[in-house]
Structures are given as structure tokens and as C-alpha cells.
Amino acid sequence: MNSNSAGSVVERRKVVLERLRRLGEEIYEQLDKGIFPSIEMPSRSIENIYYDTKLRQYVLGDKRVRRSVRNIRHLRSFTQLIWAALFSYELTSQRKTSTLRDVYYSAQAYEMSFKDQQESNNIITDLETVLGFSREDFNIFPEERSAVFGDLTIRYTVPGYEGKTLNLTSHPDGVMIGPALTSAEFVETSADKVIAIEKGGLFTRFIEENVHKRFNAILVLTAGQAPRATRHFIRRLNRELKLPVYIFTDGDPWGMHIAMVIISGSANAAHLRDLTTPDAKWSGVWATDIVNYKLPTDPLDEIDIKRLYELQRDPRYQNDPLWQREINTFLKIRRKAEQEAFSRYGLTYIVDEYLPAKLEQTK
């Protein structure tokens, strides 16, 4: 299958640079008119965050805030925001990437001061809100890395690799999902689905058992909670290549929530739209799987139970009766199970029996 994404990644970078340039021009225009420069953006305060049942993610409401240099209390954060825009423009146009930690220290090279990491992180989130793009789009990447393996040919857009292609089955341990992969174009795939997996050991087992061939799947390792770049990558596989996404995690509230964050995102990304995959399915390990497959279990800890009650009230878990049924089953059986628990039936049972049954069940 051929994707029609060619050019879209490069287009996207142009749009981001254009928005950043426009932001600077607006400040200059205000100065030219002799008025105090100000920036308006949607409010990210808790009372302005809503769960949108149609988009199936958190969004910001209509409340807006204005930051103006006329207000002496805004002067500091306004200046920091403009610096962050300048720094992001430099990164993106020079095609260099950075991390939140790096931004914090880099500020000192410009004699711009942040009192701590939290303050600089907040300013980057402000910039995301103003631009409507996530920080990865202006080249600020997470520290964490996850991985991918499967029959997908990509074409790089990063300096030194422009136009080069790689098939993602080239290295049977998987390749890292970093800035180069995230900004690559999708050229061609024979896959008809994506399987996301929480743990490295199982990711390797799936590759060794040829899950990519037997199930025509692209395998994504989330390595615990999926980093934002990985969530964006999964969304692109779903949107651009029209591939359904199945998520396999441990059978406990934390695994369940790893799946939910890939599907519906988090409240603190309510200002962004490109990090969710609402049609992705949590395919297991369900609480009901623990019962049906008679898996070896551990008892739920107090903190697991507390978390289940939180998730029960979470609007993201209200959409689909599946989630409530599984939460209730966890609370009833008071047990949890890891993905590796299937090895009690032999190392390949999870691939030979469980995986096909669950793919069918959650189709």
C-alpha cells in the first residue's frame, strides 16, 4: 500500500516556522503602533479543561488569557515566552533538536533566567498553546526513547539523510523512535495493523515469533507509558496509513492507563490535537482475561485499588462499557497479572493462542 503522506512532514515544518515568524511580526507590529505588546491564548486552568466526547479527548474551553507587557506581573513570563519562540525558531530552522532540560540550561546562554525547570517547562507549554503545535513540532523532544519493528519503508527528512529510505525490519531488535523517525515520511507498507506492546521482553518475543509476518503487523514498543513522540507516531500510522491499532499491556490499572493515554491523551495536553488515536483498542491483558485464561496473578496493592477508583470516575473511561466492566472485574477479583504470565502455558502460547483470539475479539 502506498501512503499519500509525501511532503506532509516537510509541509508541517514550514507551517510551524511560519507561525513562529508571524508571532514575532505581531509583536513588532504592536510596537510600531506604539502599543504595549500582548499575546492572547486559550486558558489552561483546570476550570477551562473539558472532556470532548466527540473528539474523545480533553480540550480547552472558550476562556482566554492575555499576557501584556503593560502588566508588570506579566513582564517576566512574556519575555520568557518570546525567548522560547526565538529559541524554537532557531532549533527548527537549523534542524537541531533539544530536550526540556536543554531548554532550561540554554536560556542562560541568552542571559534569560528561569528560576527552575518547572518554570521553563510551563513556558514551553504556553508556546504549544499559542502555536497549536506540540513541542516535538518545534524540535523539543522527550528524553525517553521507545522502538518500532515491521514492514514499513520510511524516507528521512533530517539533514544528512534527506531522501534516504529504511525498511523498519532492517534491525531485528527494533529501531529507536527519535527525531529522525518522527519526521520521516511513510513510503510503503504491507502491514494491515499496528500492535503496540508495553514491554521490551515481549516486543522481542513477538519479533522472534514472526508476529509481523504472521499477523501483517507493525510492532511498536511503548516501554511503559508511551513517550509523546511515540504517541504521535502511532497516530500517524493510524491516520496516514489507515491502520487499526491494538494495544497490549500488563493486566493492571497502570497497563490499562498506558492504553488509555495512547487512545485519548491526557488532561495536560488538552491544548493539543495530534497526540491521540481515539480508534485504537486496548486488547489486553484484561481483568476478564485473567479469569478466562486462569493466569498466575499477584494481589492488587492498596495503591492499585486507589487508582482503579480514580479511573472509574475519569471521563475518558465513561465512553465504552468495556472499561467499566474491566475496572469492576479488577475490583472484584482483586488480582493483577503481567503479560509474561501467559508463559505458564509455554513461551509461544501468547502468540499462538492469545494474540489471534484478542485481535479477533477487539476488531
Next chain:
Amino acid sequence: MNSNSAGSVVERRKVVLERLRRLGEEIYEQLDKGIFPSIEMPSRSIENIYYDTKLRQYVLGDKRVRRSVRNIRHLRSFTQLIWAALFSYELTSQRKTSTLRDVYYSAQAYEMSFKDQQESNNIITDLETVLGFSREDFNIFPEERSAVFGDLTIRYTVPGYEGKTLNLTSHPDGVMIGPALTSAEFVETSADKVIAIEKGGLFTRFIEENVHKRFNAILVLTAGQAPRATRHFIRRLNRELKLPVYIFTDGDPWGMHIAMVIISGSANAAHLRDLTTPDAKWSGVWATDIVNYKLPTDPLDEIDIKRLYELQRDPRYQNDPLWQREINTFLKIRRKAEQEAFSRYGLTYIVDEYLPAKLEQTK
């Protein structure tokens, strides 16, 4: 440069299988002779662990223990050990990999019971001790994954990829260090050194700034404490390709110890020989770098200080006056600094100025 390693990885697997087979034969021979089977191995108790200043790692002393089925208290662990040998033989001969977690659950498929994960982990360590090979050699791998990037061509030995080659510059985010990479043969490299880096963000920066070309280096991401498979891989780069190894970590006791574990290993691997790189250098961030480069710092926490006093007494830190000087400097300045702190002089300062200076200084 061509490596002479061809065949060595395949040879190694043959030796491991031969040792496992021999272990089984010894049990049968004892049974045939009508005597209670027993297995002898070096003791791993604390009083039998010594630091060997010549090997520059912990080793086991002469004390040995015998586990015999004549002793009813040994019956359980003896049986578990024989099962672990059987399971490892199956894994290695079928070319499948597993994790410690998987071993624990797999036992149930054989009606072999372990009371908890710790008990099965201990039995795997017993098997390492008996065989003199680390568990990765009989295909039990860590859950964690790190990554590598640089001009090294490898030839795979894993099923489905036998004979295929990959150059490790193929993917500019880096490729994962898993079972396939660990068991690959080294074919060719133009690199003349290895640079190991603690953090993902800096690993990406080094790639973007062409450190691999400018400094002829293979770049290894340790992602915090290097997983055992990564430590073994670094050792192979050093031994088989004769490449010097330079390690860059955060400037704090934890970063210092990441370097030390790559160099001299840990006390609980005293029964193994293939996980250390005694000639590797810790190149920074030193406490004296914090002073000399006037880096932005954070104060040492109480737990950092406690750790420094522990390291001061640790025999691994007695070898080289560098370590004691740096520990003393940390204790004097009571500050620590992250690798990213160099960004205060601009994003590329660490590559343009710091890296070449430190490579020269620790040559």
C-alpha cells in the same frame, strides 16, 4: 579495519550448549553409578567475594559449595537448577530469547514451582556460576534496552537474518541493543573509539552534530545504568576491535557509578568475566569540570553525600587517584551538574569544546 571475530559468536553458543549438555550427562553418570547426584560450584556468599586488583573487578574466592540430593534441604534448589539448565538448553538450541520474568512464569508450564521472582532469579545466577557464562549467553536477556549508532557493520546470527549485514549508521535515531545485536559478528568499522553516553537527549545531539564522523566514534547510549547486554557489547567493541572507550555521564555520584559499573562491574557479577571493560575511561562530567567550566549546578542532596562516602570506601574506587580526587571535590563543592548544563554556553559547546578537550585529557 577488519575484525577477526568472525565465527566467535557462533563458537560461543556451541560452547554454552556443550556445557549444558555436559551438566546433564554428569547427573546421569552419577545416577548410573548409584550415587546421589550433586553439583559443585564456587560460593557466592559475601565472605567469598574479593576485589581483584589485577583483573580490576570483583571475583569469587576458593570456597566452594556442593548441592546434593542426599541432603533433603538441597532437594528443592537442586531440582530447580536442573530445570533451569533444561529450560536454558531449550531456549539456546531453539534460538529463542527470554527474560528473568518469563523464566519465573515458564516454570509453571513444567509444573516446577518457585515461591517468588527472587527465588527463580537466584537459581539463574546459580546456573551462571556453574556454567561460567552469563545468562545472556543462554538467551535470558534484560527487559531494558539501550542503543547504538556509528560506522560499524555487523553480521547477524539470529534466525531469519543469518548472514545479513547492517551498518549501524542506517538509522539516525540509533538501533536497539537487543539479542540480535548482541549475538552479531563485527565485520568492519572505520571508528577508532567508542563514546558511551548516559542520556538520550545528548545521544541525539551527538548524532546531529556528527560526532561519529568528526571524532571517528561509535556512540553507545546507556540510558542510565547500562543493561548487562550493553556492558557486554561495550566490552566486545573494546576487546575485538581494540577500540578505546570513553564514558560521559552526569556530574554526580550516580553518573560516576554508571561509568564504574561499565569499567569494573558489580559485586553480584563476581562469578562472571565478560561484563567489564577495565581500560574504559570516565571522561566526565567530573566534579573538577563543574569548577573549571563554571557550570550551572544543583546542591548535593543528603542521599548524594551518603553515596559519595560509600563510593569513597568502595575498593573499585581505590585504583586510580582520579576517582578519589573527584569524590573529594564533590564533597568539597557540595554541588552537582547535569550533562545538559553545558548548553549554557550554547547547544554545540559540549561537542565543539568540551568533548575534544576531555578526549585528549583522558587518552
